[in-house]
Amino acid sequence: MSQKHVLQVFEQYQKARTQFVQTVAELATRPKNIETLQNAGVMSLLRPLLLDVVPTIQQTAVLALGRLANYNDDLAEAVVKGDILPQLVYSLAEQNRFYKKAAAFVLRAVGKHSPQLAQAIVDCGALDTLVICLEDFDPGVKEAVAWALGNIARHNAELSQAVVDAGAVPLLILCIQEPEIALKRIAASVLSDISEHSPELAQTVVDAGAIAHLARMILNPNAKLKRQVLSALGQIAKHSVDLAEMVVEAEIFPVVLTCLKDKDEYVKKNASTLIREIAKHTPELSQLIVNTGGVAAIIDCIGSCKGSIRLPGIMMLGYVAAHSENLAMAVIISKGVPQLSVCLSEEPEDHIKAATAWALGQIGRHTPEHARAVAVTNTLPVLLSLYMSAESSEDLQVKSKKAIKNILQKCTYLPALEPFLYDAPPNILKYVVGQFSKVLPHDSKARRLFVTSGGLKKVQEIKAEPGSLLQEYINSINNCYPEEIVRYYSPGYSDTLLQRVDSYQPVIN
Amino acid sequence: MATLARLQARSAALAQQYYFRNSVVDVFRKKENDAAVKIQSWFRGCQVRAYIRYLNRIATTVQKWWRGYLGRQHCQLIVEITYCAMKMNTYNAMAVRIQRCWRGYRIRKYCFDYVCLKKYLRAVSRTNDSVMEALDEFAEVKEREEREAALQREKKKKDYQARKMHYLLSTKQIPGVYNSPFREEPDPWELRIRQAKPLVCKRPRGQLQRPSSLTSWLGCTSARSFPRSDTLPPISRKQCQGPFRDIAEVLEQRYKPLEPTLRVAEPVNGMKEARAEFRRQEEARNIQDKMFLPFASYHKKEKYIPSVHLSSKCGSSACGCQSFRDENPEKWICGKDFQTVLPSFDLFSTYGKSYSKAGQIL
Numbered sequence: 001m002s003q004k005h006v007l008q009v010f011e012q013y014q015k016a017r018t019q020f021v022q023t024v025a026e027l028a029t030r031p032k033n034i035e036t037l038q039n040a041g042v043m044s045l046l047r048p049l050l051l052d053v054v055p056t057i058q059q060t061a062v063l064a065l066g067r068l069a070n071y072n073d074d075l076a077e078a079v080v081k082g083d084i085l086p087q088l089v090y091s092l093a094e095q096n097r098f099y100k101k102a103a104a105f106v107l108r109a110v111g112k113h114s115p116q117l118a119q120a121i122v123d124c125g126a127l128d129t130l131v132i133c134l135e136d137f138d139p140g141v142k143e144a145v146a147w148a149l150g151n152i153a154r155h156n157a158e159l160s161q162a163v164v165d166a167g168a169v170p171l172l173i174l175c176i177q178e179p180e181i182a183l184k185r186i187a188a189s190v191l192s193d194i195s196e197h198s199p200e201l202a203q204t205v206v207d208a209g210a211i212a213h214l215a216r217m218i219l220n221p222n223a224k225l226k227r228q229v230l231s232a233l234g235q236i237a238k239h240s241v242d243l244a245e246m247v248v249e250a251e252i253f254p255v256v257l258t259c260l261k262d263k264d265e266y267v268k269k270n271a272s273t274l275i276r277e278i279a280k281h282t283p284e285l286s287q288l289i290v291n292t293g294g295v296a297a298i299i300d301c302i303g304s305c306k307g308s309i310r311l312p313g314i315m316m317l318g319y320v321a322a323h324s325e326n327l328a329m330a331v332i333i334s335k336g337v338p339q340l341s342v343c344l345s346e347e348p349e350d351h352i353k354a355a356t357a358w359a360l361g362q363i364g365r366h367t368p369e370h371a372r373a374v375a376v377t378n379t380l381p382v383l384l385s386l387y388m389s390a391e392s393s394e395d396l397q398v399k400s401k402k403a404i405k406n407i408l409q410k411c412t413y414l415p416a417l418e419p420f421l422y423d424a425p426p427n428i429l430k431y432v433v434g435q436f437s438k439v440l441p442h443d444s445k446a447r448r449l450f451v452t453s454g455g456l457k458k459v460q461e462i463k464a465e466p467g468s469l470l471q472e473y474i475n476s477i478n479n480c481y482p483e484e485i486v487r488y489y490s491p492g493y494s495d496t497l498l499q500r501v502d503s504y505q506p507v508i509n
Numbered sequence: 510m511a512t513l514a515r516l517q518a519r520s521a522a523l524a525q526q527y528y529f530r531n532s533v534v535d536v537f538r539k540k541e542n543d544a545a546v547k548i549q550s551w552f553r554g555c556q557v558r559a560y561i562r563y564l565n566r567i568a569t570t571v572q573k574w575w576r577g578y579l580g581r582q583h584c585q586l587i588v589e590i591t592y593c594a595m596k597m598n599t600y601n602a603m604a605v606r607i608q609r610c611w612r613g614y615r616i617r618k619y620c621f622d623y624v625c626l627k628k629y630l631r632a633v634s635r636t637n638d639s640v641m642e643a644l645d646e647f648a649e650v651k652e653r654e655e656r657e658a659a660l661q662r663e664k665k666k667k668d669y670q671a672r673k674m675h676y677l678l679s680t681k682q683i684p685g686v687y688n689s690p691f692r693e694e695p696d697p698w699e700l701r702i703r704q705a706k707p708l709v710c711k712r713p714r715g716q717l718q719r720p721s722s723l724t725s726w727l728g729c730t731s732a733r734s735f736p737r738s739d740t741l742p743p744i745s746r747k748q749c750q751g752p753f754r755d756i757a758e759v760l761e762q763r764y765k766p767l768e769p770t771l772r773v774a775e776p777v778n779g780m781k782e783a784r785a786e787f788r789r790q791e792e793a794r795n796i797q798d799k800m801f802l803p804f805a806s807y808h809k810k811e812k813y814i815p816s817v818h819l820s821s822k823c824g825s826s827a828c829g830c831q832s833f834r835d836e837n838p839e840k841w842i843c844g845k846d847f848q849t850v851l852p853s854f855d856l857f858s859t860y861g862k863s864y865s866k867a868g869q870i871l
Contacts, residue, residue: 329630
């Protein structure tokens with residue numbers, strides 16, 4: 001045999017291996033093939049190929065592994081159990097950028113499934129290597145590595161702390177400043193994942209100077225980047241007053257409102273979430289938002305979208321209104337109440353309705369003026385029907401009851417109260433009658449109207465236990481009227497009159 | 510004696526009389542005695558009663574004076590107390606009035622200032638309007654930009670299409686597909702195609718990569734010196750006429766790579782670089798210097814230390830952003846602000862300086 005023949009064997013073998021890994025990588029892209037591949041024992045076949053002499057085969061094998069691990073956590077666990085990770089981590093530091101990218105892809109795919117798998121990655125010392133790779137020149141490598149770090153950090157505070165301790169934060173902040181949009185986006189999302197878990201982690205991110213860079217990117221035209229940036233700022237601001245103030249000090253305020261007008265739904269949602277997280281801390285921060293016109297923008301945003309996108313905006317209005325009566329008044333004059341009542345009636349989801357009911361309750365609970373503003377938009381009957389409906393969730397019922405109670409206790413707008421006399425359950429009727437008993441002694445016009453509209457008659461029909469609060473209220477209402485009127489409207493009065501007719505002896509001359 | 514005798518003579522009579530009289534008296538004796546006792550007792554009773562009456566009168570007088578004295582003293586005390594209480598009530602009422610006025614004034618002025626609140630709310634609604642206006646404008650600008658970009662994309666696409674279909678252009682003799690002779694005007698595509706440049710298809714990759722021979726070097730020169738456009742026709746240089754050297758030889762000479770001497774080729778800091786390279790290799794070989802620490806428990810012990818610059822200790826003040834030191838010139842009574850700095854004391858300014866005889870500073 002000549003030398004050529006010998007070499008031909010090797011060449012054939014190499015070609016076959018290449019073809020094999022390429023085909024497997026190709027097949028792994030389709031979910032329906034995965035089961036078959038798994039049953040065929042693809043893991044044990046791919047593993048030796050990771051150590052192949054030909055770099056292309058190595059890379060393709062890693063890519064195929066990544067795709068498999070990406071599919072479900074069983075396969076990801078198989079990757080971990082097969083002791084592939086140390087190999088990957090070792091060669092992550094050595095190999096070229098294509099290999100690095102593919103290896104980071106595997107780590108990302110494994111880490112995304114569960115905290116245990118992410119912990120396994122951390123346990124084999126991948127973080128240090130990944131952080132070193134974050135300093136790579138190639139933006140593609142950085143992106144893949146940042147994504148892997150993000151998938152590790154998003155599970156819990158301990159893993160995030162591990163990522164932070166590996167020194168990833170300053171490098172991620174450098175990544176944010178790179179020109180590539182995709183890299184910026186991933187880095188921002190990793191920062192968001194890290195700062196989500198605890199105030200200390202958020203403080204670490206802030207200490208590295210993330211806020212200034214993030215705030216600068218709010219005006220970026222790329223919607224996906226904006227989403228991540230806003231989410232990161234929101235996650236930082238949610239922990240404490242200090243952090244929220246630092247976010248505000250980055251002068252995000254008139255700028256972030258433009259995001260509420262964005263075409264992208266999630267940009268809107270994240271922007272509203274950011275504003276909500278800032279507003280919830282103190283009255284001063286809420287005041288700042290009100291002063292910059294944030295409330296009007298949020299209300300406009302609520303009007304322009306549907307479903308869960310609205311939720312943070314609705315909650316933000318509730319938080320602002322809960323802080324003080326002036327802020328609640330600011331929400332009212334920004335025409336927030338009609339918008340909320342629209343939400344209350346048109347949203348199908350119970351949790352959004354519950355949030356809306358809560359927000360309305362917060363707006364209406366301060367003074368009679370506030371309660372009136374809520375009552376005139378005709379929201380009280382809607383709230384009552386939500387409270388009475390058997391289909392509503394328990395949370396919604398509790399929230400709407402509380403809202404009704406808060407509003408009714410301040411409401412002096414009698415036309416809105418009157419329908420409640422007829423269809424409210426006793427535990428709410430108490431408050432309604434209480435309000436009547438407070439208003440009627442001082443308002444002669446209302447007294448007259450109360451009689452003519454049949455309210456007095458209804459009050460006489462209410463059955464109250466003697467000595468109860470309700471009975472006291474009824475008595476004080478009755479004391480506002482002459483006795484004849486009260487008796488006239490008492491149930492059974494006509495019968496007594498007829499009895500008197502029966503018993504009357506006519507005087508015959 | 511005679512008398513005695515007389516008496517003796519009479520004694521019998523006397524005795525008899527005595528007895529008689531006694532017997533007469535005996536009848537009344539008891540009665541009289543009782544009467545006497547009665548009289549005496551009455552008298553004595555009167556006497557004692559008079560005395561007691563006297564004593565009582567005296568006691569009443571004494572008591573009258575004493576009680577009067579005590580009563581007057583007590584009365585004075587009561588009057589004093591009442592007066593004091595009345596005074597206190599009046600003062601309290603006055604104080605309440607003053608406090609009421611002041612508190613009402615303060616609350617209305619600083620906390621629930623209705624006018625201020627209205628003003629604030631108006632300002633808020635104004636801000637809202639302007640912000641909404643600005644946002645609308647911003648959204649509009651964005652939308653316009655996007656529309657323009659879409660149009661641009663569309664145009665680019667159509668242009669490319671036109672370039673691709675350039676062969677459908679009508680010629681003088683033959684009308685093209687888009688230029689139907691049965692219609693008055695040609696199709697817009699026709700006009701577009703007229704303006705477009707024909708698309709020259711790129712040479713396939715394999716052709717470009719053919720092994721470079723000496724004859725293609727001329728092409729290389731243009732690639733090095735000038736920006737080459739894709740549509741430039743290939744230049745094929747013919748053999749020059751005349752007593753010239755072979756063109757390959759000339760070009761080889763011209764593009765001969767630089768051959769520096771060993772001394773020039775070697776960098777000056779070769780030693781340093783070699784060391785750095787060695788160090789780099791050393792570093793690359795051991796990836797992790799640190800032992801792997803099970804951080805889950807390791808970092809629990811560590812306390813988080815916030816940085817000095819970024820953790821604020823003071824926090825937000827209770828009074829909000831209101832400052833109590835701002836000065837309001839409108840409220841000054843006199844024209845200028847109160848000066849807190851006292852003028853300098855003359856004696857001290859001259860202290861320690863030398864004096865002339867007249868006491869003036871020299």
